Amino acid sequence: MVQAIVEGVGAFAAGEFAPLNRIGDLEGAKLENNIVRLPDGYNAAYDQYVAQGWNAIASPQEFGGQGLPFTLACNVIENLGAANMAFTLLPMLSVGAIDAVENHGNDEQKSVYLPKLVSGEWSGTMNLTEPQAGSDVGALRSTATPIESGDHAGKYLINGQKIYITWGEHELSKNIIHLVLARLPGAPEGTRGISLFIVPKYHVNDDGSLGSKNDLRCVSLEHKLGINASPTCVMSYGDNGECIGELIGEENRGLAAMFTMMNNARINVGSQGVQIAERALQQAAYYAKDRVQSARAGSPDRAPVAIIEHPDVRRMLLRMKSLTEAMRALLYYTTGQVDRGTLGDAAAGARGDVLVPMIKAWGTDTGIDVASIGVQIHGGMGFVEETGAAQHYRDARIAPIYEGTNGIQAADLVTRKLGLENGEVYARLMADIAQAAADEPALASLAQDCAAIAEWMRETASLDDKLAGSVPFCTMSAVAVAGWQMLLQKRAVESGEAPSLAAIKPVTAQFFIDHVVPEAAGLKASATAGSDIFYALTTDQLAG
Incomplete structure (x- = not known):
């Protein structure tokens, strides 16, 4: 079954999503008469995506899903994203909306919204960011006013504006289910006073059919560096005072409910590093085999070679190849821990929590690195848009920013995740790596350094010093885990598993251990240097 799913989605992605990648970059999404238009071919490809059931892989069976592991759903997203990253943001956000409704919705909300979200007939969005708030979600001003009487009694009037809403408006799905953070009257300030609301584009009638359009609209589309076929919308709710939403989860607990969606999204954004790296690698390898230039250095034959x-x-x-494989190894180790946690393995679930910021931050940073090398291999032609190499680099650049910037991911690791079970969750992870890598001194030493830095951060470092070292520490941690997984893959292949990889995997794994692991070890000084140098200049001196 796994083989059929992986091969099937690969063929689907190559046949339906990949041919639209370039045209999507060139033409992009356009807002015309309050309707977002996509290039020709997008509607048909999305219809096929829904018809073939790819959206329903890991969703609950009682609502039309296949009930398969999250890991397999991530593989579907990885294949689709390698073919067309911008397009794949549409189903990726819907998967997160499904998680939020499944975990926090009441029975009626689940019965109304989940079947259509699971099938993909309807899509979902996340609405957090506001113009004045940015990453400070607690500063949002959108409001939700209870409706006391009439047909909509028990629901809420939603009013406010949200920015950077991915696939916030389009015509590919029949309805869009917006999950919107807003404040109830008298709610506490900051993040403690935020509630989450379901706000559909079209009202849903009692019989499940679609009713009139809700009072919401896309005000404008952002003009972006990349992912041009993904409409990034400025959304306005309640311009006419008639935008209806319903509370999901508890009052003033909206951010906790949204984090269910965000945790899923952060793993899949980490996957985008893998996606874009794989696409850039394939293209660079093809070009390098085809481009003939200069004789081989030291060869007596002076004929030019590829x-x-x-x-x-x-x-x-x-x-490129080693980094892409290592990112993928970290991705699926993370999803495997999440799946085991879902099945009741608490230790695996906790380890998955620790791994999420690593795959999101290191995965997306490394995706940019790999795409950049791909441009370099193309030489001057890589800087020319017609080759397509530049698109991968441009598309990749958003991933370290959304779903919590990578600085926020690193801060999450050092301020929250290191403290799980008094530091034991992270410590056990690094101990496992050091033990497994006893015959690879560089990798074992990196894991030991990570464990020592973690103890210093928990026991001694000030908050400023933790945050100052958080990004290099996050990178060290991610490389240690990825190196461990590459080592295990190498050993598995050498023991006879996956014979088709017998000649390749030992080389890519050893390259990672010999070249990338020592680079990460060199970040130790930066991770422990403290914050004093950051404030050695005044604000005017730094910005002058």
Whole structure:
């Protein structure tokens, strides 16, 4: 079953999503008469995505899903995203909305919204950010006023504006279910006073059919560096005082409910690093085999050869390949821990929580690195848009920003995740790596350094010092876990598993351990240097 799903979605992605990637970049999404239009082909491809059931892989069976592991759903998203990252943001956000409704909705909300979200007939969004708030969600001003009487008694009038709403308006799905954070009257200030509301684009009648349009609209689309076929919307709710929403979860507990959606999304955003790296790697390798230039250094034959024969191009391709495989190894180790946690393995669930900021932050940073190397392999042609190499680099750049910037991910690791079970969850992870890597001194040493830094951060460092070292520490941690997983893969292949990888995996794994792991170890000084240097200049001196 797993093989059929993986091969099937690969074929679907190559046949339906990949051909639209370039045209989506060139034409993009357009707002015309309050309707978002996508290039030709997008409607048909999305209809096929829904018809073939790809949206329902991991959703609950009682609402039309297949009830399969989250890991398999992530593989579907990875394949689709490698084919067309911008398009794949649509189903990716819907999966998060399904999680939020499944975990926090009441029975009626589940019966109304989940079947259509699970099938993909309806899509979902997250609405957090506001113009004045940015990453400070607690500063939001959108309001929800209880409706006391009439047909909508028990529901709420939603009013406010949200920005950066991915796929906030489009015509590909029949309805859009917006999950909107807003404040009730008299709610506490900050994040403690935020509630979550379901706000559908079209009202849903008692018989499940669609009614009139809700009082919401897309005000404008952002003009972006990349992901041009993904409409990034400024959304306005309640311009006419008639936007109806319903509370999901408890009052003033909206951020906790939204985090159910965000945790899922952060893993899938980490997957975007893998997606874009894989696409950039494939394209760079194809180009390097095809592009003939210069004789091989030191060869008596002075005939020009394909650039893949030159040492530096080999170095770059091997680095791209090794990093992509390592990111993928970290991704699926994380999803595997999440699945085990869902099945009741508390230790695995806690380990999954620790891994989430690593895959999101290191995965997306590394995706940019790999895409950049891909441009370099193309040489001057990589800087020319027609080759398509630049699109991967541009598309990748958003991933370290949304779903919590990578600085926020690193802060989450050092301020929240290191404290799980008094530090034991992280400590056990690094102990497992050090033990498994006893015959790989560089990797074992990196894990031991990570454990020592974690103890210093928990026991001694000030909050400023923790935050100052959080990003290099997050990178060290992610590389340690990824290196461990690559080592285990290498050993598995050497023991006879996956014979098709027998010649390749030992090389890419060893390259990662010999080249990338020592680079991460070199971040120890930065992770423990403290924050004093950050404030050695006044604000005017720093910004002058």
